[in-house]
Amino acid sequence: MWALSLIHALLLSRFSAPTIESRKWRNRLNFLNVNPETYTYPFFQCAVYVKLPFHPIDPSHPVYRQHGHFYVGSTGISASKRDFNRAAKLKQLEIGQAVHVELSIRYWFSNNNFPLLNLIVLEPHSTYEQAWVREHCLISHWQPMLLFQRS
Numbered sequence: 001m002w003a004l005s006l007i008h009a010l011l012l013s014r015f016s017a018p019t020i021e022s023r024k025w026r027n028r029l030n031f032l033n034v035n036p037e038t039y040t041y042p043f044f045q046c047a048v049y050v051k052l053p054f055h056p057i058d059p060s061h062p063v064y065r066q067h068g069h070f071y072v073g074s075t076g077i078s079a080s081k082r083d084f085n086r087a088a089k090l091k092q093l094e095i096g097q098a099v100h101v102e103l104s105i106r107y108w109f110s111n112n113n114f115p116l117l118n119l120i121v122l123e124p125h126s127t128y129e130q131a132w133v134r135e136h137c138l139i140s141h142w143q144p145m146l147l148f149q150r151s
Helices: 002-014 020-031 079-094 103-111 128-142
Strands: 047-053 071-075 117-124
Touching: 002 020, 002 117, 047 079, 047 128, 071 079, 071 128, 079 103, 079 117, 117 128
Parallel strands: none
Antiparallel strands: 047 071, 047 117
C-alpha cells in the first residue's frame, strides 16, 4: 500500500497533466508538502489521508491525469489498518450481510470501484483528535462529493 501511494504521490506531484483536476491535486499536495522525499512509512500511522482513483497511465501521453471522486479521512490506528477495515466491511456487503457502514463504502460497493482507489497520506499527527480536526478542515475547504453536504 505504501509503495503504491508513493508512486501515486510522485505522479501527481511531478508528472501531472495540465488538466484542472490534475493541477488541483498537484497544488494540494504541494501545499501540504507531500512529496516523494518526505513520504516515509511512519507517515502512515496517526494521519489524515485521501482516497483517490488511481488511473492507468496512457502510453500516448507522458503525463498523469487525475480525476474522479475522492474521500478525505483520518485514522488513529494507521492508514493501512483503516483501509483493511473498510475492505472487510465491503466484503460483508458483497455477501449480503446486514452491516452498518458509512455512505462512501455503499457508494464504492454500488459502483464496484473500491479496488481502483488508492490511499495517499496527507499529514501525520501525534493524536487522533488533531487528525480528526484537520480532516474536517480539509473536507470543509475541498468539499469532496462523497462527504460534503451543501446546506
